[in-house]
Amino acid sequence: MDNFVSSIQTVPLNHYLILSSIIFTIGVIGVLIRRNAIIIFMSVELMLNAVNLLLTAFSAYYGDAAGQVFVFFIMALAAAEVAVGLAIIVMVYRNTSSVDINILNRLKW
């Protein structure tokens, strides 16, 4: 384990920033280009995870455990969010037999 840590210590924090922002951007693009509600949901998860990674990196580099505790809370929240979100999607699918978000336009009227 010690070997691992000493090897990772040489990676600058900046690279974690860049990696997380790339993943976050991919998540954003995913939300924009897909119409399948589940895939959009998954892209949101991807964005959440990018933030998680960044928080963990910050916490590890600054030596402050608060960041990792935050990640823990985000994971708990993500679990709750997925449960409710998927339940909503299942309801939508039951009513419209599709998960196309364009159908949800009807919510406007």
Next chain:
Amino acid sequence: MILFYLVSLLTITFSLLVIFTKNPIYSVLYLIATFFTFTIHYVLLNAQFLAVVNFIVYMGAIMVLFLFVLMLMNLNKETEPMKSNLIKIIAVIAGGSLLVTLIGSFKQLDALGISTINKPEIGLVENLGKVLFSDFLLPFEVSSILLLSAMVGAVLLAKKDKTDNG
């Protein structure tokens, strides 16, 4: 060092595959792979607890739910709704500019100049637990209420309405 870049490359590849694969089931599987690489990142950061929690919560529970729902809905490539190419291109351009903005703003952070892990033992269960149950005790309790309400909400939503025949 090299391991980090290798894993990062895998992370980016898999997450790109998530959003560009047509078959939703493949998307879910690629997302699982992405989360697996995230787990490796956490291990590399010596955040062992988070690594395992990520493993259990994301890969073991959340993604199984996704897979479950997708398999039961029987969505596949043929029924997958896709947006037009124009929207796709615009979305990619928008995302790209977001990325440029983000990275541009991070340039400012260089001044902070921290490039070594200070206390590597911070991610161990013991230390994390102490912080969690002392400084963050109230949020911890509140999150349990959140989980409970989410559980009730999910059950209520997914339950078939008995009154009408839908």
Next chain:
Amino acid sequence: MESLSGRKKVLEQKPMTFMERIYLPAIFKGMGITFMHMFKKKETTYYPEQEREFSENWRGMHSLKRDENGKERCTACGLCALSCPAEAITMTSAERQKGEEHLYREEKYAAVYEINMLRCIFCGLCEEACPKEAIYLDGPIVPSEFLRKDFIYGKDKLVELSITDLEAQKGVLA
């Protein structure tokens, strides 16, 4: 609901007691029973080495009988083939030539007599149909083979050995 015949009895099911509801005692009891069976006498018959006793009316492999002089009884009348519900029996008849009287009892005999053991259901109707008492299902269990064609038994396997053959076999054994 009142039953029409008035004979309906409603079985009264008592609610299970706590001990019954936790199931574990019942499970342990069952496991005790199965465990005791490990030490009981095994019921297995080691088949090729040991054979179980066949019953009186056991129907096994067919055999084509000979009469007391060692002549084949079958006259290829075809009644067995006709009666066979599985259509397992085929035969071609031939006329007895001069000098073959010691082989066949009547003027007509079966030159080819084949039973497809894969089709045969061992019902014994051929036995009943035979007017000459030539076929009996008194043999052993039909052995297994690797090829389907090996299950078509010809006269070489079906006709019972003559007395001379038996003596020859004994000679070899002795």
Next chain:
Amino acid sequence: MELAFLIEKVAVVVILFVLTLTIAAYSTLAERKVAAFLQDRVGPDRAGPFGVFQPLADGGKMFFKEETTPNGANKWLFIAGPSLALLTSFLGSAVIPWGQPINFFGRIVPLQVTDINVGILYIFGVVSLGVYGIMIGGWASNNKYSLMGAVRGASQNISYEIAMGLSIIALLLVTNSLSFKVIAEQQHGINWNFWYQPLGFLIFLVCAFAETNRVPFDLPECETELIGGYNTEYSGFKMGAYMFAEYINMFVSSAVMATLYFGGYNYPGMDFVNQHLGTTWGPLVGVAVLLGKILAFIFFFMWVRWTVPRFRYDQLMNLGWKILIPLAIANIVITACVITFFDKF
């Protein structure tokens, strides 16, 4: 990372791998033998004396059978399913300590592939991954019975994972550690965790049955309702992989149970034995003891299989959610109360 260290680890991994495979292979024979004995039969005894070569014959048969891929099946995922099942079943054995550190020609070799200090959580994660093999295989078969089996398997595994985790939390209150190595060392002699956590062990045992899809919880592969469950469409070696994964799972969960609750390699009088046999043979006796415990658990799995009938699906869910989870929570509360009580005085 010196070379000797690397060799040592590779050796431990290879031995463990071979051991796991052998035990899994012979579990298939043992299953048939146990079934036969419990039913007053003798079981397979034709291939070699007492049928010892039966696993080889079965394996050979598996290999040479025709493999069919159903029309409309997803080719890649159809292959990925059994491979994933096999892979995840192997992963668990990495953190189990097989014995005390052994003196091997003057070198102290720890008999554990790796000691991560979140070992129990790791096992947990691996177990939760086991669902994917079943789900992917069942879905990729393009068969509604397979899909039903897969869905059943997934919901069963997720449901029982919760009760399993809660029962482990009560154990953690006793052990104060997540590392298998520390937990095994704590149970020196006969100071086994089972004496402190009998209820927790019972819950864990039931959950282990459910997680390995063994009777009485083998609903994902019940022949009477689902014509074979998630592996309906599989044949030949892929089918063999699924079957093998089940037996390896059984082996690993037996090892976990033996280590967590029944002292692992510890046995009464081990100090005496260690003193007299030295640091090479002493630990080996410990390994033998652990293997004995594991085999006893495997026998128990089989014994239950040939005794208890299958649960109905709603009964299974009721048992998981309405009985085991409340019981496990009660167990945590009681354990915590007792520990605080004894700490005070």
